[in-house]
Amino acid sequence: MSKLEETSKKLSAASCKSYQNPYEYLDWPEQLDREQWFFSEELISIYGSPEYESLSESQKKQLSFFEAVNFFSLNIHGEKPLVEGLARRLYSRELKDYADYLHHFLDEENKHMIYFGGFCNRYAGKIYRDKKLQIPRDYEAGEEDFLFFAKVMIFEEIVDVYNLRMAADERLENTSRKINRIHHLDEARHLVFGRQITEHLYEKYSKEWCSETIERLREYLGNYLVATWKEYYNPDVYKDAGLNSPYELMERAWKSQDRIALRQQVSASLIKYLRERNLIGEEIQL
Amino acid sequence: MKSEAEFRSELRKWIVNKNGKIKAEDLKDDTAIIEQRIISSLQLMDLILELEKLSEEALDVEQLKPGVFKNIDSICHNFYKGESNA
Numbered sequence: 033m034s035k036l037e038e039t040s041k042k043l044s045a046a047s048c049k050s051y052q053n054p055y056e057y058l059d060w061p062e063q064l065d066r067e068q069w070f071f072s073e074e075l076i077s078i079y080g081s082p083e084y085e086s087l088s089e090s091q092k093k094q095l096s097f098f099e100a101v102n103f104f105s106l107n108i109h110g111e112k113p114l115v116e117g118l119a120r121r122l123y124s125r126e127l128k129d130y131a132d133y134l135h136h137f138l139d140e141e142n143k144h145m146i147y148f149g150g151f152c153n154r155y156a157g158k159i160y161r162d163k164k165l166q167i168p169r170d171y172e173a174g175e176e177d178f179l180f181f182a183k184v185m186i187f188e189e190i191v192d193v194y195n196l197r198m199a200a201d202e203r204l205e206n207t208s209r210k211i212n213r214i215h216h217l218d219e220a221r222h223l224v225f226g227r228q229i230t231e232h233l234y235e236k237y238s239k240e241w242c243s244e245t246i247e248r249l250r251e252y253l254g255n256y257l258v259a260t261w262k263e264y265y266n267p268d269v270y271k272d273a274g275l276n277s278p279y280e281l282m283e284r285a286w287k288s289q290d291r292i293a294l295r296q297q298v299s300a301s302l303i304k305y306l307r308e309r310n311l312i313g314e315e316i317q318l
Numbered sequence: 319m320k321s322e323a324e325f326r327s328e329l330r331k332w333i334v335n336k337n338g339k340i341k342a343e344d345l346k347d348d349t350a351i352i353e354q355r356i357i358s359s360l361q362l363m364d365l366i367l368e369l370e371k372l373s374e375e376a377l378d379v380e381q382l383k384p385g386v387f388k389n390i391d392s393i394c395h396n397f398y399k400g401e402s403n404a
Contacts, residue, residue, distance in 0.1 A: 161376075161379050161380075162379060162380075163363045163366050163367065163379050164362070164363050165359065165362045165363070165366075165379070165382060165384055165387075166359065166384075167352060167359040167362075167384045252358075252360070255358055255360045255361070256360055258360075259360040259361075259363060262363060262364070263363075267367065267370075268376070279367065279370065279371040282367070
């Protein structure tokens with residue numbers, strides 16, 4: 033039995049043990065007290081900026097609510113194509129040995145969207161827009177599967193650091209904190225699978241790819257990492273929180289040394305993993 | 319509201335700056351920016367935000383087709399809402 037098959041069996045057993053009914057896990061209060069923190073203050077996208085410092089405590093908490101809605105929305109936008117891609121790969125020749133675990137993966141991602149969508153629709157009345165567009169193109173053998181899992185891994189590893197920090201943050205409103213906690217518990221398994229399958233597919237197919245393809249993939253994954261982070265800086269959030277010049281604020285927040293340091297710190301383990309396997313270049317500007 | 323010439327000029331400047339390699343004089347109004355990989359699919363999100371800033375209007379991204387970003391002409395045609403200079 034291969035290492036990946038063994039991992040996938042262990043992860044399936046763990047998923048069975050922690051099987052959740054998404055309709056029982058949360059109480060969903062009728063209303064939320066907006067004078068609470070919904071997102072860890074230090075993770076707020078404009079934290080540390082003059083604009084942030086000029087806000088009252090109550091305004092900062094209002095902003096934290098919209099930042100939470102954005103975080104849950106970007107998770108929905110990341111998980112929708114993930115569910116679609118997992119469903120397409122179920123029982124495919126390439127991944128048939130891991131089908132049992134893919135069923136859990138799919139099930140758990142669907143449940144996460146129930147939590148995220150439940151929060152956004154109940155308390156904000158909306159999900160923030162997805163601003164990503166896909167341009168169809170041709171792939172070499174194995175390239176599309178590799179890219180699919182590598183992108184999932186990048187997206188989930190960043191999200192998980194936020195989940196872990198917010199699950200441990202006692203200042204956070206209970207519903208928001210519980211969503212972060214349950215997401216982290218499931219993601220811990222997904223991350224193990226994500227790293228192993230990404231590596232497995234790369235080792236299997238990359239020998240057949242020409243050097244231009246490998247260079248293109250490295251460039252793409254580096255850009256994908258940056259694009260993933262950009263979604264955390266949403267002018268729609270700033271508009272809803274009543275802040276002026278939301279697009280300019282987004283640009284300033286993105287370029288602030290404090291937020292660059294946060295992105296580097298949160299992505300450090302992921303970047304180390306990708307660089308050690310030569311999957312991204314050295315020149316990424318986070 | 320910006321004039322169409324200002325809109326085109328700011329858009330051209332943004333593309334040149336984002337690409338980092340192409341010279342402004344080499345970027346024509348009909349240069350295929352996606353096909354020639356001047357702007358990558360992942361930079362489309364940044365382009366959408368830039369167009370929202372230039373046009374002062376939120377875009378309905380779900381309704382957008384990648385073809386609208388083919389070149390500067392098609393972007394102006396689809397996103398410039400003011401009076402045409404032509």
